[in-house]
Amino acid sequence: MSINKSKYLVIGSGIAGLSFALKVADSGNVNLITKSKMSDCNTSKAQGGIAAVMSSNDSSEQHKKDTMIAGVGLCHNDSLDALVNEGPERIRELIDWGVEFTKQENGEYDLTKEGGHSQRRVLHKADATGEEIEESLIKKVKDHPNINIYENRFAIDLITEHQVRNNLQSAFNVCFGAYVLDKESDNVDIFRANFTMLATGGAARVYLHSTNPEVDTGDGIAMAYRASVRIANMEFIQFHPTALYDPHNKPFLISEALRGFGGKLKNGNGIEFMKKYDKRLELAPRDIVARAIDSEMKKDGSDFVYLDMTSLNLSEVKKRFPTIFKHCIDYLNIDITKKMIPVVPAAHYICGGIMTNMSGNTSMHNLYASGETAHTGIHGANRLASNSLTEALIFSHRAALKILNKKFENEFENIEIPEWKDDGKLNPNEWILIKHNTKELQNIMWDYVGIIRSRPHLNRALRRTQMLYDEIENYYKRTKVRDSILELRNLTTIAYLIIRSALRREESRGLHFMSDYPDKDDKFYKDTII
Numbered sequence: 001m002s003i004n005k006s007k008y009l010v011i012g013s014g015i016a017g018l019s020f021a022l023k024v025a026d027s028g029n030v031n032l033i034t035k036s037k038m039s040d041c042n043t044s045k046a047q048g049g050i051a052a053v054m055s056s057n058d059s060s061e062q063h064k065k066d067t068m069i070a071g072v073g074l075c076h077n078d079s080l081d082a083l084v085n086e087g088p089e090r091i092r093e094l095i096d097w098g099v100e101f102t103k104q105e106n107g108e109y110d111l112t113k114e115g116g117h118s119q120r121r122v123l124h125k126a127d128a129t130g131e132e133i134e135e136s137l138i139k140k141v142k143d144h145p146n147i148n149i150y151e152n153r154f155a156i157d158l159i160t161e162h163q164v165r166n167n168l169q170s171a172f173n174v175c176f177g178a179y180v181l182d183k184e185s186d187n188v189d190i191f192r193a194n195f196t197m198l199a200t201g202g203a204a205r206v207y208l209h210s211t212n213p214e215v216d217t218g219d220g221i222a223m224a225y226r227a228s229v230r231i232a233n234m235e236f237i238q239f240h241p242t243a244l245y246d247p248h249n250k251p252f253l254i255s256e257a258l259r260g261f262g263g264k265l266k267n268g269n270g271i272e273f274m275k276k277y278d279k280r281l282e283l284a285p286r287d288i289v290a291r292a293i294d295s296e297m298k299k300d301g302s303d304f305v306y307l308d309m310t311s312l313n314l315s316e317v318k319k320r321f322p323t324i325f326k327h328c329i330d331y332l333n334i335d336i337t338k339k340m341i342p343v344v345p346a347a348h349y350i351c352g353g354i355m356t357n358m359s360g361n362t363s364m365h366n367l368y369a370s371g372e373t374a375h376t377g378i379h380g381a382n383r384l385a386s387n388s389l390t391e392a393l394i395f396s397h398r399a400a401l402k403i404l405n406k407k408f409e410n411e412f413e414n415i416e417i418p419e420w421k422d423d424g425k426l427n428p429n430e431w432i433l434i435k436h437n438t439k440e441l442q443n444i445m446w447d448y449v450g451i452i453r454s455r456p457h458l459n460r461a462l463r464r465t466q467m468l469y470d471e472i473e474n475y476y477k478r479t480k481v482r483d484s485i486l487e488l489r490n491l492t493t494i495a496y497l498i499i500r501s502a503l504r505r506e507e508s509r510g511l512h513f514m515s516d517y518p519d520k521d522d523k524f525y526k527d528t529i530i
């Protein structure tokens with residue numbers, strides 16, 4: 001076991017973790033750990049773009065109003081003000097850091113319009129915006145002498161007073177860093193820090209169909225929950241209406257920008273259907289489009305619907321969506337300018353998460369959270385497209401500012417942190433059970449806690465996940481620590497938090513649709529806090 005000390009511990013290498021690291025690194029050393037390769041994260045997958053008011057036709061008021069409408073009344077006013085007033089500055093900073101967004105021939109940024117936005121305000125780099133941002137930030141982070149990067153390190157649990165109780169006289173509710181599994185050596189090391197930033201991304205892998213990469217298993221939220229940190233609004237899961245239907249390969253998103261460009265949704269009989277559901281047609285908010293597709297699929301028993309781009313300007317489609325064009329050819333041999341694209345809804349984004357204040361501080365001292373793992377109050381009951389990358393930048397910046405302006409006293413320097421105890425045995429025969437249990441959990445969540453929910457279904461899901469949880473805890477305690485068991489344990493916690501939050505909200509609002517409570521109820525005009 002090794003003990004790694006730093007002023008800052010950053011867990012996660014997406015936009016939230018990397019931008020925070022860059023902001024604080026001049027003031028002290030940073031240990032940045034990440035579960036896999038640096039670029040394995042949701043950020044790299046973002047296609048559509050990043051939203052902010054960047055044109056004179058647009059205004060902060062309009063951006064705020066659009067976000068609030070999507071969030072169905074649950075967005076926090078102060079967070080929205082931060083989003084719309086600070087977004088443009090944070091994006092200019094990204095540009096200064098080397099990120100290149102697509103421009104028009106006249107040199108102006110090519111702003112696109114996505115579902116729920118009343119104006120063109122989404123900057124993009126063709127259809128690979130996230131990759132451009134991630135690669136630029138990785139380069140900056142690698143160049144900074146104060147940032148130490150640790151790949152293939154899995155944060156297991158936060159170190160809090162729970163672990164150091166015997167050595168602690170007066171302090172309570174403080175984070176001292178994290179226990180971290182080195183996936184290459186199988187050792188568990190202590191990463192000790194004065195300030196810990198959880199930037200562990202999303203949790204949509206808890207569902208059978210998801211757009212998220214394998215690393216986004218809600219670890220930060222689960223760790224924070226185990227440490228008794230407050231968690232909010234876990235019931236609001238955004239299902240992206242259009243993931244590519246391709247059961248044999250990794251998930252791939254068919255960006256909303258294709259619908260913004262004129263793509264039409266058609267059912268199995270090739271008939272357009274969005275006019276039956278919403279007057280904004282294909283550009284209605286994601287929850288409405290996802291429910292419409294779900295309902296069309298249920299009607300004709302099909303596994304997918306189609307997105308039709310074939311009547312649009314062919315060379316423009318290829319130019320604007322090169323990644324999607326190539327992916328469809330490479331994996332399904334579909335030329336999207338000639339054939340319709342099979343699409344299906346998939347769990348995409350979690351609006352809730354670890355509760356933070358306006359400085360990214362959680363309910364635990366010295367523990368911060370930013371990005372998709374956090375609940376900052378921006379998204380309310382539904383996230384407006386392309387607001388999440390902006391949110392991560394804003395709250396990582398705010399957290400850094402708060403810490404940098406703090407009078408820093410290292411009052412816990414002498415506290416001893418116990419070693420990780422790992423007495424478990426490795427039993428390779430049982431690893432297959434973990435795979436099966438993960439699938440079972442994902443199926444339960446998809447079948448009973450998906451796009452359309454009901455109390456009986458949620459209760460059934462709760463009973464079944466509780467059984468799974470007991471089994472997994474038992475297994476966790478007697479087995480040598482491994483990433484697959486850690487992920488399953490965290491996913492089960494995420495499932496529990498989603499189901500419990502969903503059961504509390506006896507209404508339908510935004511992304512949370514209950515068939516037995518189909519209307520909004522002002523009794524629930526508040527966050528669900530656990």
Ligand SMILES: Cc1cc2nc3c(=O)[nH]c(=O)nc-3n(C[C@H](O)[C@H](O)[C@H](O)COP(=O)(O)OP(=O)(O)OC[C@H]3O[C@@H](n4cnc5c(N)ncnc54)[C@H](O)[C@@H]3O)c2cc1C
Pocket residue numbers: 011012013014015016017033034035036038040041042043044045046047048049050051129130153154155156199200201202211212213215216217219220253348349370371372373385386387388389390392
């Ligand atoms: C396909 C797709 C398209 C999207 N398109 C857009 C878009 O166009 N615009 C937009 O605004 N948003 C979009 N989003 C959402 C957006 O990409 C994410 O919300 C955002 O990138 C989250 O950034 P993050 O830094 O919080 O997390 P991530 O980028 O997911 O990074 C999380 C990091 O934490 C690490 N990690 C996780 N657990 C652990 C652990 N236990 N120990 C160590 N490290 C850990 C991971 O390895 C990873 O490095 C999209 C998402 C997806 C999946």
